[in-house]
Amino acid sequence: MNVETATSAQPAAERLRITEIFHSIQGEADAIGWRTVFVRLTGCPLRCVWCDTEYSFYGGNWRDMDSILAEVASHGASHVCVTGGEPLAQKRCLILLRRLCDAGYEVSLETSGALDVAAVDPRVRKVMDLKAPDSGEAQRNLWSNLDHLLPHDQLKIVIASRADYEWARDVVAKHSLDARCMVLFSPVHGAVEPRVLAEWIIEDKLPVRFQLQLHKLLWNDAPGH
Secondary structure (H helix, E strand, O other), X not given: OOHHHHHOOOOHHHEEEEEEEEEXXXXXXXXXXXXXXXXXXXXXXXXXXXXXXXXXOOOOEEEEXXXXXXXXXXXXXXXXXXXXXXXXXXXXHHHHHHHHHHOOOEEEEEEOOOOOOOOOOOOOEEEEEEOOHHHOOHHHOOHHHHHHOOOXXXXXXXXXXXXXXXXXXXXHHHHOHHHHOEEXXXXXXXXXXXXXXXXXXXXXXXXXXXXXXXXXXXXXOOOOO
């Protein structure tokens, strides 16, 4: 029996598979520190070596769009982050993003950079990865996505080694990424010491923003935070 048909009469076009919805503190990007409701969609076509949300790859529950928005509203936060997994792997994510914007939220989207972002509502702040070599998924970078970045978007590169850093440094220069939007460099926990990455950035005078994941400092990798 089809799970989607069995669980609700809601049209398929208005449903998404959700891993979790939770109220926490935004731990990264330009909304860091704000109370935020996170909507974590299920599924991801990538398998980054250092992924910290593997529990979102499978499972989840089908939720209709109205119930998602109602749960978001119940937390009384002005910021909403749609994340995953890879949220754009579900095409109806675009509908959710638009409806959240229409409802007046400050909306961000965390996306891998491997799927086309051209159709994302321009009101959304895209926080888009470029995958460095040590992620194991650098070949999945969709470089045409760079042309769809807006000044309020952010480009994030997660760095697991000196080789990753040098790759990221060269990519920023080659594509003038800092002229497109804010560029974020983040260290992989346990692979690169944060102070070391900070010193590399200072030494090379890079036009990027160093960041640590605040939520990991507060709650480690506990789901729901």
